[in-house]
Amino acid sequence: MVSMIGHRYFASESILPGHPDKMCDQISDAIVDAILKKDKFARIAVDTTLTKGICNIFGEITTKAKVDYEHIARNVMKDVGYISEEIGLDYKTCDVYVNTHEQSPEIAKGLLKKEMGAGDQGIMFGYAINHTDRYMPLPITLAHSLAKRVYELRTNKVLPYLRPDGKVQITMELEDGIPFRIDSIILALQNDGSVSKEKIEKDLIEKAIIPIGRRFFDEDTKIYINHTGKFITGGPAADSGLTGKKTIVDTYGGWAHNGGGCLSGKDPTKVDRSSTYMVRFLAKNIIAQKFADEIEIEVAYVIGRPKPVALSFDTKGTEHISLSKIENIIKKFSFKPDDMIKILNLLRPIYQKTANFGHFGRKEFPWEKIKPKTFKIRQTNNK
Secondary structure (H helix, E strand, O other): OEEEOOEEEEEEEEEOOOOHHHHHHHHHHHHHHHHHHHOOOOEEEEEEEEEOOEEEEEEEEEOOOOOOHHHHHHHHHHHHOOEEOOOOEEOOOOEEEEEEEOOOHHHHHHHOOOOOOOOOOEEEEEEEEOOOOOOOOHHHHHHHHHHHHHHHHHHOOOOOOEEEEEEEEEEEEEEOOEEEEEEEEEEEEEEOOOOOHHHHHHHHHHHHHHHHHHHHOOOOOEEEEOOOOOOOOOHHHOOOEEOOOOHHHHOOOOOOOOOOOOOOOEOOOOHHHHHHHHHHHHHHHHHHOOOEOEEEEEEEEOOOOOOOOEEEEEOOOOEOOOHHHHHHHHHOOOOOHHHHHHHHOOOOOOOHHHHOOOOOOOOOOHHHOOOOOOOOOOOOOOO
16 A cells, blocks of 8 residues: 555556456456356366457367357457457457467376366465445445446447547545545546547546546545547557456455466366355355454465365454354365365356456355355354
């Protein structure tokens, strides 16, 4: 956090589906969905890159399913709105290269045991806080809401001059660690150049910023929209993209720790994905049951081993029941890949939707379900 005399501030960002990095996440996750729809036992670790006129799909895929990766990529580009080179990419004419191979035999050996081992080594974090009814930090919640609002204004043709690419950033002022007002809002939005900067500012303040942030801004809130003056050239024509470059956007906006592992483009045997979802599920339910106001859970794995090599949590002093009771709640659950997949029903084509506006704080996903009966214990204020 940035500290100033008498003030503390925290910023989080979200990005639009037309940002090249998010396009790559969507293509990779669309491939995961297409494969899992036909072969739920597939092993997938697929990445995508984008640059001017070129899309590369590469990685390790072991599956019996017949899937047209190029067709999937072009459909994602089309759905996002890249229909001409003038906009930033033409889904019909750009080059799409596919270079995939089967999962390495060393990794496969660790997964094919009687008990499935972790598909990779690494650390994962799950987090929840009572800032919002989504149990998410407020800065990233507002940033995603604003980004989604801008996206809808474009796709519903309310602001037809907007183009697919763009970023949103919100800085909030904190008091005693709690965000209470928006200090600044930054929007960088690609547009077709047909309207003035003043018109863009007026439209976005009226139709996007006020509906989303009214409660949290005041006369001192600063608003920056396309601060360099113009943003016409965008998408892969202006910036390259890569799957997994926006893991902070995908998770907690920097408010909580991030293990660093990419979520998109992976089947759920990869603990980067399944375990990150599992610890979010536990964290959210612990806060929803008012056992604490905030919690972060860390888990770590060695490749090929079912059980984690580390498991810890931190309530940052906000617990309302004893830490031993919270520990017992967490330990009731299995963190073996097979078990996490079953608990959260992860072998389904549900992943492309995660690639935009964050993986967390959205009730449509199984790791976001609140299950009071599963987490019910006798509550007490005695610690």
